[in-house]
Amino acid sequence: MAIYTPEYQPNGNEIAVITTDRGTIRVKLAGKDAPIHVGNFVELARKGFYNGLRFHRYEPGFVIQGGCPNSRDGATGMPGTGGPGYQIKGEWTVNPNNYHKDGTLAMARSSAPDSAGSQFYFCLGAQSFLDGNYTVFGDPEDEQSLQVIHSLQKGDEIKSIEIENAD
Numbered sequence: 001m002a003i004y005t006p007e008y009q010p011n012g013n014e015i016a017v018i019t020t021d022r023g024t025i026r027v028k029l030a031g032k033d034a035p036i037h038v039g040n041f042v043e044l045a046r047k048g049f050y051n052g053l054r055f056h057r058y059e060p061g062f063v064i065q066g067g068c069p070n071s072r073d074g075a076t077g078m079p080g081t082g083g084p085g086y087q088i089k090g091e092w093t094v095n096p097n098n099y100h101k102d103g104t105l106a107m108a109r110s111s112a113p114d115s116a117g118s119q120f121y122f123c124l125g126a127q128s129f130l131d132g133n134y135t136v137f138g139d140p141e142d143e144q145s146l147q148v149i150h151s152l153q154k155g156d157e158i159k160s161i162e163i164e165n166a167d
Helices: 035-046 143-151
Strands: 015-020 023-029 057-059 063-066 105-107 120-123 136-140 157-164
Touching: 023 035, 023 143, 035 136, 035 157, 136 143
Parallel strands: none
Antiparallel strands: 015 023, 015 157, 023 136, 057 063, 063 120, 105 120, 105 136
């Protein structure tokens, strides 16, 4: 599968506003640290790619994962196996702030290093063992957002993702 380089160039001020069944999560995106991941996420959000998807994986004390198009109502593929039709290059080795803290937003991938696409996860507690293998590209903006992250369950819907402060 082709490696995609996003056209959108982050300015470092982007905020993702993720509206879910459980409330709204505001995430400060790390455009300067992980520009490929943020650029990709912004492009997918602007296209409405994430709207109507469901969180398909929940591991208590570990992660809640979403972003698979096969999690949409009526999809025929197995949830957790889909993507946008391309992959992006991993950035965990070049991101100086690649730390999986409680609430951190990071991109899921397969065992291949440059296989991320659209699936993302929020950490449910610090997961430092992931720091050297997965790209972190955002953190919750406030305590309320962290509370919403911790309330999410498998099957909850991503109603929309809007991006503030994007050029």
